[in-house]
Amino acid sequence: MARLHLGWLPSAAALAFALVWLTSPCAAQNQPPAPSFTERPMDRIPAGTAFTPATFDQSPPNGFNRLILFVEGRLGSGDVNAAGETVRRYAELFNLVYLANVEQAAGRYFLDRAAVGFSTKIRGKDTVITLDSEQRLGANLGFIGRNVFAGNEEALKDILQIARTPQAMLIHAPTRMLYQGAHRMMAVRFLIWVSPSDGNLWTMAYQLSPAADGSFTVVGDTFQVLKAGTIEDRVMNVKGDRFTLGIPAADAFAVVRLPQGTAVPFTNGLKQLAAAKRYDEASFAQLLREFDAAMAARRQ
Secondary structure, eight states: OOOOOOTTSOOHHHHHHHHHGGGSOOOSSSOOOOOBOSOEEOEEOOTTOEEOGGGTTTSOOTTOOEEEEEEEEEEEEESGGGSOHHHHHHHTTOEEEEEEEEEEETTEEEEEEEEEEEEEEETTEEEEEOTTTHHHHTOOOHHHHHHHHHHHHHHGGGOEEEEEOSSEEEEEEEEEEEETTEEEEEEEEEEEEEOTTTOOEEEEEEEEEEOTTSOEEEEEEEEEEEETTEEEEEEEEEOGGGEETTEEOTTSEEEOSOOOSEEEEOOHHHHHHTTOSOOOHHHHHHHHHHHHHHHHHHHO
16 A cells, blocks of 8 residues: 655644634635634534545535545454344444535635534435434334434534634544453544645544543554545454343444554654643644644654
């Protein structure tokens, strides 16, 4: 696989520019969003949004022009045979989707919006559905499917936007992960970044472990750099002893690893700052600078 060119992150000066961009006059009709450092649920992709992941750039859906991440889950690790055919079918029926819209103002690209949802295949296209819309859209999930999907939809409420500027957004997604042989509730963070000069979108993904006091620590020594349009083969681990009469408990499945792109080592400064619970303008700017430093070290 060809190596990803890592010279794309801006300098600290450019990152600082992204934070104060709104203070400059903007002649274009599209206005960059205001910086925000208040925790809030991530926006949802409207029901009925339909696309083909592999050809997203050629025919993007209305309201979005970047595919951040498309997750194809499958039971592929652990006690897979403990899951019957019906369980396997519904475990792999829905795809987690992150989409973004990138716009341009005064000659600079910015992250207009990012949103999350679940899709399923309808008439040959991956189509975002909700519990209220699935039947109207033609998914026809049935009783079991609706119950499974209800749990998925409820989990979307826990995916949070914890910081954003015109160029970047940090997302915090609680995720059950396979960690040291156990299925543990942890978190995956996605830092989405848009290049102001060419509109390219990249995502840095890393894993956090929660402590009893509510703080977090980074898991591992690297983060993953993902290109826009990444299609994740999300392998799920299965624990057979978490089934009762063929019915899985909530912790029967866990994600085996982060989405895979190009691994970049954490610097000490980045590792500490990346685990913060909250950010303000100064600390978020410093987080971006620390990512920049990690990229520069990786290029050497």
